[in-house]
Amino acid sequence: MTGAMRWGRRALGFSFFAQGAAFALLVTRIPAIQDQYGISDGLLPVFLAAVPILAGVGSVCTEQLVKRVRPSRVLRWSQPVVLLALLGVGAGDSLVEVGVSLAAFGLAVGALDASMNMLGVSLQRAYGRSIMLGFHAAYSLGGIVGASLAWAGAHWDLSLFVSYLPVAAVLLPACLVGSRWYVDKGDRVADAAEKAAEEAQASKIVFKMLLPLCLVMSFAYIGDSTVSNWSAKYLQDVLGSSEQLSTVPYNVYMVMTLVGRAVGDVGVRRFGAVAVVRVGAVVAAAGFGVVAVAPGPWVGMLGFTLLGLGLCVIVPQTFAAAGRLFPGASDAAVARLNIFNYVGFLVGSPLVGALGDAWSYRGAMLVPMALVLVTLVYAPSFGTGGDRYGGGHERPRAVDVGPSGSGV
DSSP states (O other): OOHHHHHHHHHHHHHHHHHHHHHHHHHTTHHHHHHHHTOOTTTHHHHHHHHHHHHHHHHHHHHHHTTTSOHHHHHHHHHHHHHHHHHHHHHOOSHHHHHHHHHHHHHHHHHHHHHHHHHHHHHHHHHTSOOHHHHHHHHHHHHHHHHHHHHHHHHTTOOHHHHHHHHHHHHHHHHHHHGGGOOOGGGSOOOHHHHHHHHHHHHTOOHHHHHHHHHHHHHHHHHHHHHHHHHHHIIIIISOOOTTGGGHHHHHHHHHHHHHHHHHHHHHHHHOHHHHHHHHHHHHHHHHHHHHHOSSHHHHHHHHHHHHHHHTTHHHHHHHHHHHHSTTSHHHHHHHHHHHHHHHHHHHHHHHHHHHHHTOHHHHTHHHHHHHHHHHHHGGGGGTTOOTTTTSOOOOOOOSOSGGGOOO
16 A cells, blocks of 8 residues: 555545535535525526536536546535525526536536546546545535534524635645645556546446446435435424424534445455445335334434435445446446436425325425435445455456556
């Protein structure tokens, strides 16, 4: 293990942390953004849907961009754009200004998410053991910090700009400095022959081979968006909690995702990714079941706790599995898979809302439960590659580092 790899791991972890904080600061202050710009209830869903849609566009563009530049360079410059766009959201006073800022945020987030996970997958391959959950644990920690800062800003009635400025002032230069230690594939620029080989393999990615992971990614984010968008309303309106108590489930959920991801890599190394994903799916489904039948708010809180522990392991392992499935074109596979992150986010909240209005919110919780359980059907896809962190026995295989991109 080289010093460069260790520093690269720390730098990438900080990037995940910064992204978690920035995203939490945006989504937890949506009511304040709506008030500042006078966005109507009818227009608000348009603005909110535009962010994940543009993020998907950013992810698609990143797949093409990394054919010409390293993923580390995409990450180095997309992360400052995200932070500056966040600051722009807090600084404007017209619908045009907030629209431009949210558009920039969405496009940059797509590039940022894709490039971060590209680097994480390639660094995990270089380590030869599971480390992806640790990166996503840093994201969860950033989300907790960002949500806490957002709460403080709302509590002290600070303007959005005043709330966002210190965060951007600290994180932006720190991310730029940390970007010096990002590690790409072998930390070198591929020669023309290697680039041609990787592009050829990327063009041969069979969508039907990637489809199970795409579905799992969508189902996981449908579950995640259900918690983030409906947990407070569900606890207050369905389970009869106080307004203050209704803010707790999402924080509990985020804390449990941090705990689960912090220890998850150990579980993957010992039991394999397939077993960890199966357990995560069962625990998450149990969480939705508890929420659906909960007689009161405290039992509902237990359900959201289980959801955090279960869902948290699925997304990181989905990215890792895509890298193992296409070892010579992991960047393209990760970029395409990342699009389904936003598909799940877009589908989840409206789906639960529509079912809740037409049927009942208790019944609506059974739909993401069923979708998460479908992950059990696709769990064998997480063992592709036969290495110790994929779920099988380690054996020599082709990877995308080494001379001519065909090292063993």
